[in-house]
Amino acid sequence: MTKRTVDVSIPVGPVHPCWKEPARVKCETRGEFVLSAEVELGYMKKGIERIMRGRPWQEVMFLAERVCGICSVIHNMVFIEALEKISAIPVPERAALLRVIVNELDRMQSHILANFSYCYTIEHETLGMYLLDTRERVMDELERITGARVTCAYIVPGGVRFDLRPEDALHLRAGMDALERDITRYMGMFEHGPLIALRSRGIGILTREAAREACAVGPTARASGIPDIDRRLRHPTYQKLGFAPVSREEGDNFARIMVRFQEVLQSIALIRKCLDTLPEGPIRGGGIPGAGEIAYSGEAPRGELSYFIKTDEAGRVVEISIQTPSIMNIEACCHYMLKGVASLADVPSTFVSSDPCIACTER
Amino acid sequence: MTMLQSLKNFVRSKSIHVAYVDVGSCNGCDIEVLACLAPRYDIEQYGIFVHNNPREADVLLVIGAYTPGWEEKLKGLWEKIPDPKAAIAIGNCPISGCLFARPHTLVDPPVAKHIPIAVQVPGCPPRPTEILSAILSVAPTVFKDYEVRK
Numbered sequence: 001m002t003k004r005t006v007d008v009s010i011p012v013g014p015v016h017p018c019w020k021e022p023a024r025v026k027c028e029t030r031g032e033f034v035l036s037a038e039v040e041l042g043y044m045k046k047g048i049e050r051i052m053r054g055r056p057w058q059e060v061m062f063l064a065e066r067v068c069g070i071c072s073v074i075h076n077m078v079f080i081e082a083l084e085k086i087s088a089i090p091v092p093e094r095a096a097l098l099r100v101i102v103n104e105l106d107r108m109q110s111h112i113l114a115n116f117s118y119c120y121t122i123e124h125e126t127l128g129m130y131l132l133d134t135r136e137r138v139m140d141e142l143e144r145i146t147g148a149r150v151t152c153a154y155i156v157p158g159g160v161r162f163d164l165r166p167e168d169a170l171h172l173r174a175g176m177d178a179l180e181r182d183i184t185r186y187m188g189m190f191e192h193g194p195l196i197a198l199r200s201r202g203i204g205i206l207t208r209e210a211a212r213e214a215c216a217v218g219p220t221a222r223a224s225g226i227p228d229i230d231r232r233l234r235h236p237t238y239q240k241l242g243f244a245p246v247s248r249e250e251g252d253n254f255a256r257i258m259v260r261f262q263e264v265l266q267s268i269a270l271i272r273k274c275l276d277t278l279p280e281g282p283i284r285g286g287g288i289p290g291a292g293e294i295a296y297s298g299e300a301p302r303g304e305l306s307y308f309i310k311t312d313e314a315g316r317v318v319e320i321s322i323q324t325p326s327i328m329n330i331e332a333c334c335h336y337m338l339k340g341v342a343s344l345a346d347v348p349s350t351f352v353s354s355d356p357c358i359a360c361t362e363r
Numbered sequence: 364m365t366m367l368q369s370l371k372n373f374v375r376s377k378s379i380h381v382a383y384v385d386v387g388s389c390n391g392c393d394i395e396v397l398a399c400l401a402p403r404y405d406i407e408q409y410g411i412f413v414h415n416n417p418r419e420a421d422v423l424l425v426i427g428a429y430t431p432g433w434e435e436k437l438k439g440l441w442e443k444i445p446d447p448k449a450a451i452a453i454g455n456c457p458i459s460g461c462l463f464a465r466p467h468t469l470v471d472p473p474v475a476k477h478i479p480i481a482v483q484v485p486g487c488p489p490r491p492t493e494i495l496s497a498i499l500s501v502a503p504t505v506f507k508d509y510e511v512r513k
Contacts, residue, residue, distance in 0.1 A: 015440065017415040020393045021385050022432075043432040044387045047469035051462075063462055069391025069488065113394060132401040139398070150391040150488050359390035 089287030159284030218303025388427030
């Protein structure tokens, strides 16, 4: 074993200008070179699973949504679909497609926010502000359909809460056209920007083997060339829509951001396909959740999200355990991406490029 | 009131530096604060600058329901902010704990028990416009004639 010379151990966080949420990354450095990094969590632990136990599903539904405020729709969707699987509640075709529309809108705003954070961290504020403005348009569509910007509670057992009005569908179509135009333009700016490439290409590399070893999920894994990690491939509605995941081979910061851009465009295509094939019909089939237990997972914007739920006859949640995607990506980030980063200035940008969500990691 | 004081009052109402700290929320209010930066709301046209450095801040936005991890840190953070200063509670969590104030929880709301809160903005989450108007309303009341009152 060779002796390691460490100059200084530099803590980054918990309150840091570039981070939305508190987390502390301790970097052991020699000069500017990062030898190893370690993440310290524990600033956001609220004990949501402890609160959930013994409560009726009507309450747990709203708590599940507040596990993560950025990707609230997918938490709602996975929890409700798990309940439906337990009690064999059918979902009307129209409601299933409306769920996909809302879920993809949520994914778009989450990905655009992640890319904004990255652009802000590498101090390309112009592109960041363009993206944040684009995100507001996605939030508008989300609000038109669900009635709320962040915590929508749109998905209920047996269907969805509100129907898509014809004028909303028209607005959504027009909005998707404008978004596609803008996102394609920003993607070109990001892809061909020479200064962006200097700060992004070849930095924070996560190889395919390392991604498999660290069990990386979501866009982080797909940027390292693992496309089959996407849980949407196993979702029946997405299968009907002919969904195929995107992936890139580079595995650096640049690839992770580009994968998110590509997924936004893919979401736009999915929403268009849903609108084209949206049948007339009811949006709520009814049905009462009963007793049973299930492990169910779905694809959150950050990766695989799994719920294990056990309910009793009255629909109370007896046992629940949630596994959120960010913890895998944070581990992959600290143990593989940050190791060997040439400059301390790249530590926040590399950490942000893996899109950590501390709120849902700690719950 | 001296001329210097009226000059200070004017300048302070036009340059508000904001830091935000998340003491255990669901992230929903965080992104609504971030959305204030967007060109649609354009927080900087009112002279509000978000840079998240407590040592330069005038206003601290507190988000979240106060988890045990912040027990020693939040007070320290509050003391680092130079006077005159004000804290704004964003969302239901720092006011009442919202959904998290239930049996078996780990959070300890309200945040007003731990640091003085000047303004509360309820909502789960509040809209960016509400956050903006709260920050703007705090400036004239808290920072006006600070030296005289001191």
